[in-house]
Amino acid sequence: MLKVPNHQVAGHKAGDGKLGPLVDDSGRFYKPLQGNDRGSNELTFYTSFSSNTRIPDHIRRFFPKFYGTQLVEASDGSGLQPHLVLQDLNFGRVNPSIMDIKIGSRTWAPQALEDYIQKCLKKDRETSSLPIGFRLSGFQIYQNRELGFWKPERTSFQSLSADEVKLFLRKFVSSNTSANLDLQPDCSFASIVYGGSTGILSQLLELKAWFEDQTIYHFYSCSILIMYEKDFVSNGKIPCAEIKLIDFAHVYEGKGVIDHNFLGGLCSLIKFVSEIITTPDECTTEASPKDIQKNQIYFENGTS
């Protein structure tokens, strides 16, 4: 039985007659093949990647498993449609805190169509992509059983300054993330989620080493999903912090050149995360939680 995923933070969403991805009970994620070339591009990538013997295992684990394609009843009632069958990255997770971060100061490939390039360029310039090399595409933080998730509206985190991005990255690993925007994030979980030999930072560094070397693919408009379980940390267990790369509708051949665009953005993200680990007590200097409030962050239930 297919249903709408519980924890999708970005991308088209199924439900209310719209077309979007679905999940089953056994850990599979069904992504409708998008129109134009994007669907076939993503399929081409997954097919190529899954059979590419040059991908080392420790890097392969950062990519969702690919199970081929399948005709499935589309979520918008349009009947049987081809879907990509991928690993459900939230399978088994209880209340995951998730960030979707689009990597690269440029989200367009040189080979793309002019209209598309102009559209992307405009977005890159209006968001944090151009200045900091990445932007937040999706965000949810688990607070507790009573409050549930803090899931700000997409518009409230699309065009953030560097300091506002830092604030979000700190909130992500804080125990006091809540409706109360006046509190400085306490970064209680920074060292256990971002830090440590299996933490987010060390996984990002493994990915960075591969990007300094691989010349097979260039990943445009691709995201890094960062996930962990806050409940586990609160109960003294390890947080299961993971990074995954997703969204491969705009991947091109590397042709002997490294993906310097992705790599630059990745290094920038690494610097932001490293700084949180080394200075967990620092509050942002230029943007306080109050400034963020002015940017109209709303809760899912519509209250501000």
Next chain:
Amino acid sequence: MLKVPDHQVAGHKAGNGKLGPLVDDSGHFYKPLQGDERGSNEVSFYASFSSNTRIPGHIRRFFPNFYGTQLVEASDGSGLQPHLVLQDLTLGRVNPSIMDIKIGSRTWPPQATKDYISKCLKKDRESSSIPLGFRFSGLQIYESRELGFWKPGKRSIKCLSADEVKLILRKFVSSHASEEMDSKPDCTFASVVYGGSAGILAQLLELKAWFEDQTIYHFYSCSVLMTYEKELISNGKSPNAEIKLVDFAHVVEGKGVIDHNFLGGLCSLIKFISEILTTPDECTTESSSEDFRKNRISEDGAP
């Protein structure tokens, strides 16, 4: 007594009544302060950088020494003009081979004017900057006393494919560079110029480590100059291979963010050079020396 530099590969050139930099006998390079804000931007950068205590010594050596500004007789006859006084990077060098490589897939800062951005974006898209993360601004390779330098026209080296760039980087460390030779670049000097603990690659890696960390400056349209002396190698000495960063008219504050644009391009250049060191015998697969000739690489820009 000021004269036109012998070994300038890029930028405005003095001589024939044009405005350009000059050098003296004691290791100083006089760069005329450019119009609009570029001149003052560059002075601001040098002034800030030279007094910035956060710059470690091993990184400072990659930047030209700054000696302030001075009024000097301009090379175009327009009288006394303010000039930046910098270290002459070619002082004491005899017949240096030099590459000027502009780093970064984007040569424009986000804060620039719309016109400037459009102009730069067009150039970045038409050159190797966007695909590779860097492009050649200028180049001269010393051949021999008889042949002198191979110095291709600037226009012909800007819009190169990845394979053509690889070819040039190999030619740079080969015993024969000129296009007259049909032979593949032999990369004879790759290990001693690019490799080794004091070679180009080691210096680039030091620079890369700093760029992964520093959030003080963002360097747009800035070049890495690579220089060495082929004759020293022929005489059994070390080639004096050095990298220097030059051209700081478009440097802006980092404001707590790393210079991810420069870093990406630098990593791409590092990958190209590393590959030459690990595979010195490989010829380019898609572009041979002959293909190169078809792309009209010539002296003085003539086809």
